[in-house]
Amino acid sequence: MSIQENYNNIKSQLPENVELVAVSKTHPVSAIQEVYNLGQRVFGENKVQELTEKHPLLPKDIQWHLIGHLQTNKVKYIAEFIDTIQSVDSEKLLNEINKEAAKNKRAIKVLLQVKIAEEESKFGLEISETKDLFQKFINGDFPNVEITGLMGMATFTEDETQIRKEFSILKNLFDELNQIRKLETLSMGMSDDFPIAIESGANSVRVGSAIFGRRDYSI
Ligand SMILES: *Cc1c(COP(=O)(O)O)cnc(C)c1O
Numbered sequence: 001m002s003i004q005e006n007y008n009n010i011k012s013q014l015p016e017n018v019e020l021v022a023v024s025k026t027h028p029v030s031a032i033q034e035v036y037n038l039g040q041r042v043f044g045e046n047k048v049q050e051l052t053e054k055h056p057l058l059p060k061d062i063q064w065h066l067i068g069h070l071q072t073n074k075v076k077y078i079a080e081f082i083d084t085i086q087s088v089d090s091e092k093l094l095n096e097i098n099k100e101a102a103k104n105k106r107a108i109k110v111l112l113q114v115k116i117a118e119e120e121s122k123f124g125l126e127i128s129e130t131k132d133l134f135q136k137f138i139n140g141d142f143p144n145v146e147i148t149g150l151m152g153m154a155t156f157t158e159d160e161t162q163i164r165k166e167f168s169i170l171k172n173l174f175d176e177l178n179q180i181r182k183l184e185t186l187s188m189g190m191s192d193d194f195p196i197a198i199e200s201g202a203n204s205v206r207v208g209s210a211i212f213g214r215r216d217y218s219i
Contacts (some may be wrong), residue, residue, distance in 0.1 A: 003031060006211045007038050014205070018198055021065050021086075021187070023208030025050065026215045029057045033209065036062065046207050048074040055081060067151075067206055070121045072096040076103075085110040086151045086187055088205075089123045091133055094142055100119070101144035108144065111187055114173060119155050126129040127173055136176050139158040149185030149204075151173050154193055164191050167200035173199070 002007070007022075014020055023044040024032045032043060036059060046068025055064065063083035067194040070085060072093055078085075079100035088094050088110045101108040109200065112133060115124030119128070125133065137147045152170040154163040167188055174186045188199025191210035209215060 003034050003212060004038060006213070007035055007040065010207055010210055013195065015198065017037050017203055017206040019185070020207045022065070022211055023190075023206050024054075024212060025068075025208065027212045029054055031212055032058055032062075042083075044208075045088070046087075048077050052077050066208075071146065075100045079106075079108065080104050082108060084111065084185075085121065086111040087113045088133075089113045089125055091129075091136070094133060094137075094145060098142040098145045106144070109125060109146045109148045111149045111185060112147060113151045113172055116152040116169050117155040118162070118166075124152065127169075130173065133179070134180070138181055148185075149183045149187060151187040152178070152187075153190070154188070154197075160196060163196050164200060167197055168204070171201040 010020065019042065021042050021044040022035055025046045032054065042063045042065060043062060044065040044067040050068065051064060064081065065084045065086050066078060066082055067086045069089065070087055070093060075096045080206040083188050084107060095099050097108055097110060112130050113124045115126060134147060150170055150173065150211060154166040157163065169184065170188055174183060177183060185204050186202050187204040187206060188202040189205040191207050194207055
């Protein structure tokens with residue numbers, strides 16, 4: 001299937017209230033431009049260097065989301081233009097984003113990445129850490145950051161029950177924090193599990209290979 005067919009196919013499966021983040025990591029600028037021309041404006045990349053290389057070559061109205069683990073010393077390279085950092089997994093990182101956003105006289109939207117997968121390898125905050133950080137945000141500790149929601153990744157497994165269980169943990173936390181202060185975005189679901197994520201309450205999905213095709217290496 002072509003990129004266009006893939007894209008239309010994914011779009012047709014998304015309810016109107018669900019945002020699509022097209023994950024373009026490892027794919028060339030030409031492929032991103034093709035999806036842009038179909039109307040897509042929100043794209044996700046997981047590496048700062050790749051993002052900073054692609055960003056100047058593409059239309060200015062793309063909303064770039066950083067979805068991969070971010071080292072504090074690299075925040076400065078994206079602070080000027082990044083729309084949303086979905087992968088905030090420490091207070092140190094949040095402090096750095098706040099500092100760099102202030103330098104650029106702006107606010108940066110972020111999602112707190114919560115560890116919901118049983119797999120050891122996944123980054124993310126524990127539930128208690130997430131609540132603590134959110135409270136500090138409400139107390140005004142990060143004035144140049146806007147926490148707009150939560151992001152999570154389920155275990156890479158065929159076991160649908162397991163995936164549903166993990167997504168529901170994040171949905172429950174989202175509902176709890178949303179009572180304290182209104183949140184916009186619950187980002188969960190990728191190419192293989194986005195329909196389950198939507199059933200579990202996601203209103204933003206991050207889809208890469210189902211649009212752009214297989215990546216040559218897995219990340
Ligand atoms: C690569 C990636 C995706 C997209 O994965 P696909 O399986 O290609 O859809 C989503 N979220 C994160 C955090 C990723 O790193």
